[in-house]
Amino acid sequence: MHLQIHELSKRYPNNVQALDRVSLEIPKGMFGLLGPNGAGKSTLMRTIATLQEADSGSVRLGDLDVLGQKHEVRKILGYLPQEFGVYPRTSAVELLSHFAALKGIPASERREVVDGLLSRVNLYQHRRKAVASYSGGMRQRFGIAQALLGNPKLLIVDEPTAGLDPGERNRFYNLLAEVGENVIVILSTHIVQDVKELCTNMAIIDQGKLLYSGTPDAAERTLAGRVWQKSVTKVDLPNLEKHFRVISTKLVAGRPLVHVLSEFDPGEGFEAVAPDLEDVFFSRLSVVA
């Protein structure tokens, strides 16, 4: 079962073009959606998650028309939004049971499913506590537990690791990777490393436009032999930006390390470097900019 997005467009009333004729094919497995904040990632994901309508275009999931058959899609969908809150004074068991009921888990089996999921995300011992009193990581794990209810065929997680510490992030991704073997998982993030580690396929979008789609490796290969780096001083930066296509500047041991894109060896102390996904990301973005 593939998710096919065809020519999807969405413009908000405040004239922001959130999606601009985006076409994508998303196969089974983990799919990374990369883009800076405000790129249109959330709009795309909410549209697939039946929360919002598109102006034009179509989304198909196997035989389903996602935009028209919302109820059918919701039955096989797991969705973890970028941020969510919970009812006050409501325990994890109460809340997850409510979601399970809405998902269509029969009352007789609800308890077992809820306990199993809470145990899976390591919240079983905290199940009687109010979810509102959870820490950020616990709450996010609760979020993934609810998204996994009812064995979704399509799992959408929007910026799931924001606010998690490295340990929690790892645990979260392990869980996701395990689930993602047999279903479509769309993971949006602005952290390049996440995609590199987890995803078999990926896309980059910015300002509503699709900039790249394919595998991370293929993405890196497009830049093979064209990325050069050099450690410089701060005062050199403006001059460099005038003469080269600077992809990124980051600090390494307090000194700016500049990556530039060039078909030839720029000389001047630049050395060749194997392109990584971050270079792809930033080079694609700077093309748009």
Place this chain on the structure above:
Amino acid sequence: MFWEFFRFELRYWFRGWMVYIFLAIMTLLFFAAASSDQIVVGQAMGNTNRNAPFVIQMYYAMSGILCGLMVTAFVDSAASRDFTAKSSDLVFSKPISKGAYIFGRFFAASIAALVPTLGTSLGILLAKFGPWIEASRWGAVDWSAHLNGIIVFAIPNTLIYASIVFAISVLTRSTLYSFIGTLLFLVAYVISGSFLEDMENERLGAMLDPMGIGTFSVITKYWAVEEKNTLSVGLSGLMLANRALWMGVVSCILAFAYWRFTFAEGSRRSSRKELKLAQEAAVLKPMRFVEPRADGFASHFQQFISHFRNDFRGVIRSTVFLVLMLTCLLNMIPAIWFDAAATYGQHAFPVTYNQIDLIRGTSLFFVIAIITFFAGVLTWRDRDVRLNEILGAQPYPNWTAFLSRFLTLAIIIEAIFCIGIVVAVLAQLAGGYTRLQLGVYVQELLVIDFVKMCFLAMLAFLMHTLAPNKYIGYFLFIIAVVANAFIWSPLRIDTLLVKFGRTPGYTYSDMFGIEPYRPGLIAFGIYWAAFCLILAWLCTIIAHRGIARPLLQRIRFGFKELSGSAKAFVSAATIAWLSFGGWLYYNTQVLNEFTGSHEQEIRQAEYEKKYKSSEKDPLPSITDIQYEIEIFPAERNLVMKGKQDLLNKTTVPIHTLAFTVMPTMETSINLAGAQRETVDERQGVWIYKFDTPLLPGKSTQMDFEVRIISKGIENSVSNIEINQNGTFFNNSLAPAMGYTSGRELTDPKTRAKYSLPKSDGFPALSRESAECMHHYIGESDWVNVETVISTSADQIAVAQVHWLSNGRKTVAVTIDTESTILHSISTPSFQRATKWLATNGTMSTLKSIIIQSTPGMCHGWWSRSKVHSSTVPRTSGLIVTSKLVSLNSPGPPVSPRRSQARCPIRRVSASSRT
């Protein structure tokens, strides 16, 4: 340091919404209580000014009791917030002083808690601008009374609650215990109040009253109306002593709280449950994969159940609900309980309709407040806690969520009524009254009022669904309610078909129940219920689901995604609505003549302008009357045939004679020796011209027939005197001779609007009966009356002679002495009347009243001025006997057409209570 905490706490509350919500609720409550008699707070205000200093202070005293739970909400939070929000480590690790922390929090929270109490003043001040008030009952604003209310009651009573709650909260750090503590205090207060009342030493009782209410009643015990209208109780004498004593108590409680308070985290023993949970941590539960089933009614029903459980839990766990609900019960339960025992110093039976009125008067305000507030909370809850995206992506149909919200409110409404009924029934039993009319409770509260409240809830949900956010939703709802209440009259629209959720007005009677009104209530109920189903459908189609979307988009996609069953549902509801609407239109406007109240007013003004000049024209007197009356109670029909002998007792010849006939009746008149000359169809005035003038001392004969035929459903039920059980009418049904001053407009403002002169009003109070008789009976003296009445077999007019003929009960009544011209006929179903007497009154009372009211005496049970209540016998003990008396003697004029006539010899009876 103190000021730091004080300012922080104050800012915390005034930036929140709780202060304003509670202030709004108290303002509205006292606005309603001060401007109308329908909403009751404490005792009724009697005949003082509605904003008399006494009333202001009494309301402040009552608001002290009502605000108790609100104070708890503020102070408990101030005392325990750092522990519940887990910010205690953060705060207590700073070098702060205990006193500054405790007292800063305490006084700031007390001030926040004081604000809602000030709604008492605000409500009373605003009530003066209510469009329905009688200006004569309002005095000038007495600021000193407001100030005294605040100083004597609001501030000290707030401090008393606050100190108790603060102490409990410091000791237990539990919100639940704080609320329980407040409730226990209130219960103890109410119970001990009744003991203190009986104390020999009144002054001691007054001293020991912590709320100062008993003190207030001791001080004002002998105040006359004039004093109540001008004086207020300040801090002096007994009141000062009481308040000083209790402020001393407050200081002791605070000192105790200070002593017991510790910054250390409460060493709460971890409960056994938590220990068990910790041990379970290692256990890994197996994952179960269950195929979800989110199709078909059974699955959707389970989703609905889960929604409902979640919504209901959410509402009843919220602080605002707790406070509103308990405040409602605090207002309702004592009112029912104590009113049952004594009313106006007399012993009256706690009859059911009275108990129902008490439940209504004390709870409807809170029911409406709960609907208003929680319709918004329920609609926006998911979005407020930011669960909207997760929930929006779940496979449930919108109707499950909507139905759950609606049902949550509906159940809360019914629960409040049910509690009221239980208390009322217990109060009846405690008062030794065993005629429990559970069916009447159910019909009045659980059905009729409930349905009305459901219509209101539907409107609230619709407004929130249309609105882009909660605040606009509240605003739209209030606009809609106000518009629905006030817009129709200026637009001169009277038909109930357009007034949202309105059903015809009715009054319950112990004699006939709501029988005459029932068809209209049911038909209009179904009409509006069908309309509400359409609205409910609309709410589910354009529901706020998922992320915020503009209304137009919700409408566009909602209609695009319409399912077959949704289409079928709305089609059925629309067909039901339109067909009932069409049928009701036919009934109210075609079958029955429909005269709007504005049109009615114009006609009355026209009548006076056109015919007032003939008021003093000479009229013949009636000397003998023979009636033949057929009553058909089940159909509410009546045929009255009459023969009257008219004698010219004046000194001038009479040339013409005008008759006033009622447009709702079919009338025919035959006046011997005269021809009908003009017919004023619009005013129902027929003028007859004698062929030869009726000379002084000459007489003539008049025959007439009046038919009242009830046809279908009316916009408002007319001719209520003809009904299924307890038909009660008098000769005013017959065509009246001459000018009928009863048709004149009476309200001075309305008269001015139609440029009519000021009316003369009633004659001065005097024993001179000539004037009295003139007003009472018109131009006639004693008359001889012969009446033959027939009615259905199960009814009877209690009289000397009766016999059965062809399946109907017929009674011939010849009053054996001359009678006044006013005679009334009443036909209850006999069995029911005697049964009623057997349970509620003794025969001896009945007898003594009969003896008192010998025929011909000018006595009266003068009904209340309101036309509606005066036409409906809402039997309480005394009224029943008076009604029975009226069977064979002239009773009170009860018809709206003659109720304008008043006799100076008045006696106020127990029936004066509505």
